[in-house]
Amino acid sequence: MPVQPGRMVLDRVELVRFYQVKPIRIVRGEGQYVWDDRGNRYLDYHTGYGTAFLGHRNPFVMRRLREQLEKIMTVSLTFENDTREEALRALRRVLPPYFTHVFFQNSGAEAVELALKAAVKATKGRSTFVALVHSFHGRTLGALSMTHGVKYRKAFEPVLLKPRWVKPNDIEGLEKAIDDSVAAVILEPVIGEGGIIPLDPEFLKAARELTREHGALLIVDEIQSGFGRTGLPWAHMEAGIEPDVMTAGKAIGGGFPVSLVAFQKWVAESFETGEHGSTYAGNPLACAAVLGAVEAFEADRVPEQAKSKGEEALRYARERLEGLKAVRDIRGKGLMFGVELRFPPGKVLDCLLEKRVLALRAGATVVRFLPPYLTTVDELRSAIDALAECIKNTYG
Numbered sequence: 001m002p003v004q005p006g007r008m009v010l011d012r013v014e015l016v017r018f019y020q021v022k023p024i025r026i027v028r029g030e031g032q033y034v035w036d037d038r039g040n041r042y043l044d045y046h047t048g049y050g051t052a053f054l055g056h057r058n059p060f061v062m063r064r065l066r067e068q069l070e071k072i073m074t075v076s077l078t079f080e081n082d083t084r085e086e087a088l089r090a091l092r093r094v095l096p097p098y099f100t101h102v103f104f105q106n107s108g109a110e111a112v113e114l115a116l117k118a119a120v121k122a123t124k125g126r127s128t129f130v131a132l133v134h135s136f137h138g139r140t141l142g143a144l145s146m147t148h149g150v151k152y153r154k155a156f157e158p159v160l161l162k163p164r165w166v167k168p169n170d171i172e173g174l175e176k177a178i179d180d181s182v183a184a185v186i187l188e189p190v191i192g193e194g195g196i197i198p199l200d201p202e203f204l205k206a207a208r209e210l211t212r213e214h215g216a217l218l219i220v221d222e223i224q225s226g227f228g229r230t231g232l233p234w235a236h237m238e239a240g241i242e243p244d245v246m247t248a249g250k251a252i253g254g255g256f257p258v259s260l261v262a263f264q265k266w267v268a269e270s271f272e273t274g275e276h277g278s279t280y281a282g283n284p285l286a287c288a289a290v291l292g293a294v295e296a297f298e299a300d301r302v303p304e305q306a307k308s309k310g311e312e313a314l315r316y317a318r319e320r321l322e323g324l325k326a327v328r329d330i331r332g333k334g335l336m337f338g339v340e341l342r343f344p345p346g347k348v349l350d351c352l353l354e355k356r357v358l359a360l361r362a363g364a365t366v367v368r369f370l371p372p373y374l375t376t377v378d379e380l381r382s383a384i385d386a387l388a389e390c391i392k393n394t395y396g
């Protein structure tokens with residue numbers, strides 16, 4: 001390309017700075033650990049926003065990916081493919097029986113987009129949605145519409161859709177918000193980004209009953225809470241409800257970018273050929289990752305491990321942290337837990353990084369841990385000890 005005289009030319013293009021970058025360069029990962037370029041090892045409870053829940057380079061996922069790379073990477077949905085077929089069979093074993101259909105996507109937000117489209121289609125054109133205060137569903141315009149936090153939305157107002165907002169666990173609010181114009185209620189069974197807020201089973205049951213009464217869909221977004229993390233295969237199962245649509249992502253590919261939407265039969269059958277599509281959807285490499293992830297899930301009894309380790313982590317966190325003045329609350333489900341502080345957690349997260357523990361923020365004031373299932377109880381305790389020290393060092 002001709003360069004204008006006087007214009008500085010860098011030796012690379014720059015990444016748009018949407019993210020604040022931490023001062024370490026990660027070069028390798030194995031199981032629950034990552035290493036920086038100086039050879040320092042970190043306990044990874046950030047896991048790429050929860051993606052590496054099965055651990056980095058999970059052997060089941062690696063084996064399937066390697067095998068697939070030797071065959072073919074891309075086959076569009078226009079053609080049949082054996083690996084895709086196997087992934088669908090594997091998913092049958094880990095999805096509840098009321099979900100009879102799936103469609104693959106590449107990211108969480110894309111899965112949410114399809115879930116919203118399904119609600120419009122299955123309700124014959126309704127376009128009113130109900131979403132929860134503190135919820136996060138992604139950053140494409142439809143998913144962003146359902147995302148509550150002002151910081152995500154303000155640059156893009158007016159976003160596409162205007163949901164009716166209901167506070168988490170406010171059953172009366174839900175009753176007021178749902179009427180016959182509503183296409184769907186969308187919710188995370190455990191609110192993740194927005195601050196680790198588990199929804200009460202009673203609230204989930206009310207959402208199910210009210211949507212059914214008014215001919216609306218119930219969409220559960222399990223992109224963060226799903227695939228064993230909370231101690232059940234899918235977090236909504238605790239309430240014994242049968243949602244119409246579920247989104248899944250992050251952990252289901254063992255680190256490979258893939259997501260899916262699961263549908264009850266009647267919802268899937270409301271779509272006609274050509275009404276949705278995606279170039280990479282169901283590509284064999286992503287399907288191989290899902291297949292390996294399901295194999296790991298089954299072989300290692302992932303939900304059981306997440307349940308027992310998560311319970312011990314929460315118990316220990318309460319024992320170590322409850323008396324500290326800076327701590328407002330400790331909550332979570334399985335290996336998805338958070339410590340709410342009375343202050344923004346930036347300094348505490350930096351301190352944890354110095355102690356070689358990677359964690360992340362949730363909401364405005366929560367330190368969030370998304371540990372991989374294969375972490376040990378001793379490691380969980382040591383991360384909580386590190387957190388206690390960091391809170392004391394920062395706030396006294």
Ligand SMILES: Cc1ncc(COP(=O)(O)O)c(C=O)c1O
Pocket residue numbers: 049107108109110112136137138139188192193221222223224225249250
């Ligand atoms: C519950 C939930 N939904 C949707 C998303 C968006 O997923 P993605 O970033 O893959 O688009 C996230 C990501 O954090 C999430 O936690």
